[in-house]
Amino acid sequence: xxxxxxxxxxxxxxxxxxxxxxxxxxxxxxxxxxxxxxxxxxxxxxxxxxxxxxxxxxxxxxxxxxxxxxxxxxxxxxxxxxxxxxxxxxxxxxxxxxxxxxxxxxxxxxxxxxxxxxxxxxxxxxxxxxxxxxxxxxxxxxxxxxxxxxxxxxxxxxxxxxxxxxxxxxxxxxxxxxxxxxxxxxxxxxxxxxxxxxxxxxxxxxxxxxxxxxxxxxxxxxxxxxxxxxxxxxxxxxxxxxxxxxxxxxxxxxxxxxxxxxxxxxxxxxxxxxxxxxxxxxxxxxxxxxxxxxxxxxxxxxxxxxxxxxxxxxxxxxxxxxxxxxxxxxxxxxxxxxxxxxxxxxxxxxxxxxxxxxxxxxxxxxxxxxxxxxxxxxxxxxxxxxxxxxxxxxxxxxxxxxxxxxxxxxxxxxxxxxxxxxxxxxxxxxxxxxxxxxxxxxxxxxxxx
Amino acid sequence: xxxxxxxxxxxxxxxxxxxxxxxxxxxxxxxxxxxxxxxxxxxxxxxxxxxxxxxxxxxxxxxxxxxxxxxxxxxxxxxxxxxxxxxxxxxxxxxxxxxxxxxxxxxxxxxxxxxxxxxxxxxxxxxxxxxxxxxxxxxxxxxxxxxxxxxxxxxxxxxxxxxxxxxxxxxx
Numbered sequence: 078x079x080x081x082x083x084x085x086x087x088x089x090x091x092x093x094x095x096x097x098x099x100x101x102x103x104x105x106x107x108x109x110x111x112x113x114x115x116x117x118x119x120x121x122x123x124x125x126x127x128x129x130x131x132x133x134x135x136x137x138x139x140x141x142x143x144x145x146x147x148x149x150x151x152x153x154x155x156x157x158x159x160x161x162x163x164x165x166x167x168x169x170x171x172x173x174x175x176x177x178x179x180x181x182x183x184x185x186x187x188x189x190x191x192x193x194x195x196x197x198x199x200x201x202x203x204x205x206x207x208x209x210x211x212x213x214x215x216x217x218x219x220x221x222x223x224x225x226x227x228x229x230x231x232x233x234x235x236x237x238x239x240x241x242x243x244x245x246x247x248x249x250x251x252x253x254x255x256x257x258x259x260x261x262x263x264x265x266x267x268x269x270x271x272x273x274x275x276x277x278x279x280x281x282x283x284x285x286x287x288x289x290x291x292x293x294x295x296x297x298x299x300x301x302x303x304x305x306x307x308x309x310x311x312x313x314x315x316x317x318x319x320x321x322x323x324x325x326x327x328x329x330x331x332x333x334x335x336x337x338x339x340x341x342x343x344x345x346x347x348x349x350x351x352x353x354x355x356x357x358x359x360x361x362x363x364x365x366x367x368x369x370x371x372x373x374x375x376x377x378x379x380x381x382x383x384x385x386x387x388x389x390x391x392x393x394x395x396x397x398x399x400x401x402x403x404x405x406x407x408x409x410x411x412x413x414x415x416x417x418x419x420x421x422x423x424x425x426x427x428x429x430x431x432x433x434x435x436x437x438x439x440x441x442x443x444x445x446x447x448x449x450x451x452x453x454x455x456x457x458x459x460x461x462x463x464x465x466x467x468x469x470x471x472x473x474x475x476x477x478x479x480x481x482x483x484x485x486x487x488x489x490x491x492x493x494x495x496x497x498x499x500x501x502x503x504x505x506x507x508x509x510x511x512x513x514x515x516x517x518x519x520x521x522x523x524x525x526x
Numbered sequence: 527x528x529x530x531x532x533x534x535x536x537x538x539x540x541x542x543x544x545x546x547x548x549x550x551x552x553x554x555x556x557x558x559x560x561x562x563x564x565x566x567x568x569x570x571x572x573x574x575x576x577x578x579x580x581x582x583x584x585x586x587x588x589x590x591x592x593x594x595x596x597x598x599x600x601x602x603x604x605x606x607x608x609x610x611x612x613x614x615x616x617x618x619x620x621x622x623x624x625x626x627x628x629x630x631x632x633x634x635x636x637x638x639x640x641x642x643x644x645x646x647x648x649x650x651x652x653x654x655x656x657x658x659x660x661x662x663x664x665x666x667x668x669x670x671x672x673x674x675x676x677x678x679x680x681x682x683x684x685x686x687x688x689x690x691x692x693x694x695x696x697x698x
Contacts, residue, residue: 080583080613087606092651099600106594106601113595115540116547123551366598367553368645374598403600412598418653 103405110378110408113363120364123510130510134394141395141505142352145472145483148426148433149349152482155432156203156330157344162298163334170195170333170345175221176478177326183229183253184212185328185476191220193335193345200283200296200334206322207234207283207299211333224331227266227301228253228324236301236318237284238276246274250281250301254317264325264457265317266302277306281318295334323457326422327435329475329482350520351481352395357515358383360391363408371443375399375411377514385409389479390517396506397421397473397484398514409516414450414486414504417443422474423486427460427467434460435474436491439500449501450487460493467491471502479517530690535588537687538573542592545569550596560663563670564638566593570608571634571675572682574615575624576692582612603648610644611637630679635672639664 090098153171163169172189189195201209201224209232212225225232230252238246249269281301285294302320309315322328337343350356366374375398379385385404391411392398399413412419419441425434437457445451460467471486487502545565552562570589574582586608593608594601615633618624624633642659650658683692 080609084606084609084613087602087609091600091603091606091648094600094602094652099602102600102602102605106591109591109595109601112539112543112592116543116595119544119547119551364547364596365550365554366596367550368597368599372598372645372649376595402598408595410598410600416598418649 099403100405103403103410107406107408109376110363113376113378113408116364120512124512126510127512130393130507131512134396134506138394141485144426144470145351145395145485148424148472149351149483152330152424152433152435153346156332158202158299158332158334159205162205164295164297166337167295168335168337168343168345170335171330171347172201172333173330173347173349173482174328174476177476182325183226183232185209185224185226185331186478187222187224187331188347189220189222189333190345190347193220194338195222195333195335197222199336200299201331202296202299202334203322203328203331205300206320207296207301208322208324208328208331226324226328227251227320228264233269234283234296234301235285236281238274238279238281238304240276240279245284246272246276247284247286248272248281250318254315265305265319268316268318271316277304277316279304321458323435323437325457326438326476327457327474329422329424329435349482351483353520356481356517356519357392358385358518359513360409360516361513362511366410371415371417373413373415373444374402375413375514377401377409377411377516379404379407379409379516381407385516385518386479388477389519390473390481390484392484392515392517393506393511393513395485396504397480397486398506398511400477400480401516411514414441415444417441421480421486422476423471424474424482425460425469425471425491427469427491429467430461434469436460436471437474442499445501447503448507449503452500452502453497454491454500455497456492456495459495460491463494465493467493479519481517481519534687534690535584538585538691539588539592541569541685541687542566542589543595546593546596560642560666561670563674564641564667565674567611567638567641567671568634568675568678569682570611571615571630571637572679573688573692574612575619575630575633575679576683579616579619581691582616583609586612599645599648600652603644607641607644610640627676627679631672631676634675634679635668638671639668642667 170189170193172187174185175188176186197211199211209224209226211222213223215221232251233249234251236248236250248271250266252267254265254267281304283296283299302318305319306316360377363376363378387401389401399411402410402412420438422438423436425436427434439452439454442451469491470488473480473484475482485505487504489500489502492498549564549566590605590608593604624630646659
């Protein structure tokens with residue numbers, strides 16, 4: 078009977094893990110590190126491949142790092158709002174999305190330069206796109222806060238419909254209408270109290286008619302999306318706004334429009350510490366963990382006393398290998414990119430596009446032909462004109478705690494259209510051959526991103 | 527527990543570690559590696575059908591400890607899987623002599639298929655991902671591991687160190 082109870086408990090914990098128990102069991106299995114060392118001779122069989130792989134990565138390192146830094150700089154330029162939309166005297170404060178909390182999909186956790194004081198309520202934009210308001214400034218951690226997105230249930234923003242050569246229609250926009258799984262790019266913003274205007278298409282821009290001089294009005298003129306009209310059941314007309322940015326998973330970097338500071342600068346930048354060696358911790362690869370079901374991972378040896386956070390990025394040079402699943406006292410279990418179900422937001426350098434494209438989340442489905450990574454990608458807004466395919470180099474985007482932006486993932490041919498696509502990514506390096514890796518611990522070794 | 531028994535358990539741990547390491551190497555980079563038999567499962571079953579039933583729990587924990595180093599699955603899931611295997615063997619041994627070649631290969635086949643299903647279930651429950659293993663895939667895994675146990679199960683029972691652990695065979 079006790080055996081049955083034990084088995085039942087373990088089964089339940091396997092399917093519905095309790096983090097504290099999970100960590101406890103991981104500690105219990107700490108001696109597994111010694112067991113892995115016992116089987117080291119098996120690993121030595123591929124030592125030559127490992128040395129060759131390390132050499133290849135090292136030789137190409139400088140080139141990839143330069144490319145990644147250039148990409149991040151291009152991204153910075155692309156999120157900078159156009160001058161004509163910024164009210165005179167306002168400061169542009171750059172911030173990166175460090176986390177999207179599960180269950181709070183309508184908010185972003187962001188980080189900006191620590192010395193910059195901000196207040197809740199100021200607009201948050203990406204290029205000419207309006208995405209929401211700063212809703213919370215973390216009192217305990219300087220330079221951290223939370224953004225409420227325009228998709229939030231209670232979010233409302235005054236807006237105007239811009240139609241060239243026609244009068245402007247006024248409306249209130251905010252919250253999600255509904256997520257249409259059957260419609261490509263099916264994320265729409267709801268319209269409240271539309272006016273009696275007859276236009277059925279056009280661009281919808283922020284216009285806070287009661288916001289004169291207040292923070293809300295600083296975003297006047299920024300784009301919310303395009304008006305979409307559809308006749309639904311019963312012959313009624315349904316109008317909604319389709320955002321032109323992927324608000325669900327394609328926001329990695331934003332700009333806050335802040336009031337001026339006396340003698341202050343007009344633009345406050347933020348460095349990406351991705352390639353700062355002090356943000357990484359070296360670890361040797363104890364074993365490669367594969368299974369017939371296509372699961373794929375690594376077990377890393379950690380120095381005792383070192384704190385590694387779950388979810389942190391694991392890299393081989395400038396190449397992303399995977400993320401830490403669980404970290405124990407002396408080892409860490411890592412899910413590699415080819416492990417089915419790993420979710421990553423990506424930033425792409427797409428051939429023919431001037432700026433980097435935040436393509437949003439991809440979900441890995443395992444290995445494809447020739448060692449390629451098979452991923453599922455839901456393109457919410459498409460790329461460029463939305464037609465054909467384009468070669469792209471993919472890097473990590475933002476919004477995942479512990480994964481810095483700008484690590485190389487691989488090369489792929491991306492469809493430009495909106496919709497759900499199966500994509501093959503040729504990884505920049507083969508994780509099967511690495512015998513050491515770096516784990517992201519963040520600035521100051523705190524594992525933040 | 528005598529010194530020779532402790533030594534035998536340590537040697538057994540090494541055998542399980544090597545079996546898991548070889549399993550990992552065999553499935554590296556394989557798109558469809560379902561025909562690759564699982565040495566770890568074959569070894570576990572080959573020993574479990576011969577070992578004294580009272581020590582089967584220790585065998586399950588030992589095999590789990592070895593497997594954890596080479597598996598991306600969480601330790602708790604591996605332990606649960608191994609406990610289920612020894613419970614199945616324990617239950618089966620009440621009515622059948624599972625140490626016979628055909629019987630042990632049948633058990634190993636069931637365990638291999640069941641293991642694939644279990645790892646999918648864990649992945650799906652935790653991450654909502656993973657492709658449901660088809661009957662064909664389950665059969666491939668079961669057949670290959672079953673055949674390995676059929677032909678090499680006897681050899682596994684004679685590995686250095688195994689003799690001490692398998693000496694006191696009991697059917698109850």
